[in-house]
Amino acid sequence: MRRTPLRQRSKTAGHTRRAAVAVTAVTSLALALAGCGDDGGKDPKSSPSSGESTGTALSLPSLKGEKIQVAAVWTGPEQENFTKVLKEFEKRTGATVTFVPAQDPIVNFLGTKIAGGSPPDVAMLPQVGAVQQAVARKWAKPVGPEAKAQLAANYSKGWQDLGAVDGTQYGVYFKAANKSLIWYNNAAFENAGVSEPKTWKEFLSTAETVSASGVTPVSVGGADGWTLTDWFENIYLSQAGPAKYDQLAKHEIKWTDPSVTAALTTLGELFGKPNLIAGGANGALQTEFPLSVTQTFTGGDQPKAAMVFEGDFAAINIAQTPAKIGTDAKVFPFPAVGASAPVVTGGDAAVALKDTKGAQALLTFLASADAAKIWAEAGGFLSPNKALDPASYPNDVQREIAKALIAAGDDFRFDMSDQMPQSFGGTPGKGEWKALQDFLKNPKDIKGTQERLEADAAKAYKS
Secondary structure, X not given: OOEOXXXXXXXXXXXXXXXXXXXXXXXXXXXXXXOOOOOOOOOHHHOOOOOOOOOOOOOOOOOOOOEEEEEEOOOHHHHHHHHHHHHHHHHHHOOEEEEEEOOOOHHHHHHHHHHOOOOOOEEEEOOHHHHHHHHHOOOOEOOOHHHHHHHHHHOOHHHHHHOEEOOEEOEEEEEEEEOOEEEEEHHHHHHHOOOOOOEHXXXXXXXXXXXXXXXXXXEOOOOOHHHHHHHHXXXXXXXXXXXXXXXXXOOOOOOXXXXXXXXXXXXXXXXXXXXXXXXXXHHXXXXXXXXXXXXXXXXXXXXXXXXXXXXXOHHHHHOOOOOOEOOOEEEEEOOEOOOOOOOEEEEEEEEEOOOOHHHHHHHHHHOOHHHHHHHHHHXXXXXXXXXXXXXXXXXXXXXXXXXXXXXXXXXXXEOOHHHOEHHHHOOOOOHHHHHHHHHHHOOOOHHHHHHHHHHHHHHHHHO
């Protein structure tokens, strides 16, 4: 899921610190979500009609007879919702678009397709590092003027810069993620008599109280190593601060640094108590992310867990349960370990692998509010497109999450493991994923975990 050969480029210019706006955004999010309910939809009068852009004028060429392939790792509901976006593009242009299911890590998949002479026209790349690797290998084609115009009108500089390499724009970040959220089963909280915690200490206390009420407090999708990297990153950002976060992301400090020791010690306060994790460590390591979400919101008064940590995209999985977002399923920001709660984001960038009229037109469409609106209405989606009317989101919870992301402007930190070499930060069974899975199994081995992380990171960055 990450790139290998390039030295990690720095984040956007404003990312050397988190300004007050990010903290304000999170605070307002917490206040808004505390009492929000699902209104069952949106006011149609407040949302643009289908086909109406809220950003700069969108003009797409006629592509009748042209065939376009788009590769992405999305499956299930995500693939279905993205296909709705592609169908609208077909309707507007006359092109025929085929979704190409890609294996993870997608860079390896694309390498095979390109070596075989059959690259897709566009690829959805889930990491900053993957965009950089595609550029380094001369796969990626620069974004055309029409897409650039949409980006300039609809995106903050931070999101534009994430898709650029050495000043040239290659990627259009279509789908974003707020990866600093904890979703909870409201009935389990009410039965235990607890409220939303705001600090890590309160979070652990809440978990113990929920456990005493007869429900296991936390569901962890440990079979997918990326969920564990997200646990670490949120704790590390809040506890060590943004400057250290940026340094570790670029391997300017080692994984044996005391700040990593502190973060793993904090994470071990949860992982070291099997009674707080659904199925214990062994059960968590056999639980994939989708199940970690659905088991939190099924089972009536006795779910397998009361809380699950992950991004806004968990709403897709919650929608597959009887739980209604905003009433049965609620959410609060990741608790503050240090002075403030963390703001960690992720995202998927569309990159053209063929410099064709169709590929560039699709990038232009994906940079528009029109395209974002389609998936936003379906749910389980967060857009960095500031021209998208928040009324497009299907419920108040998702609206407030989206508003907080836009309000943060350029003041966020992108997923750390997504910035790292793929072999270290994004490969199943290797590097950071494997080290943190081993740590979940044995959270007392902090020193050994750090040494393995550093050895793997050093090897990956040298390559």
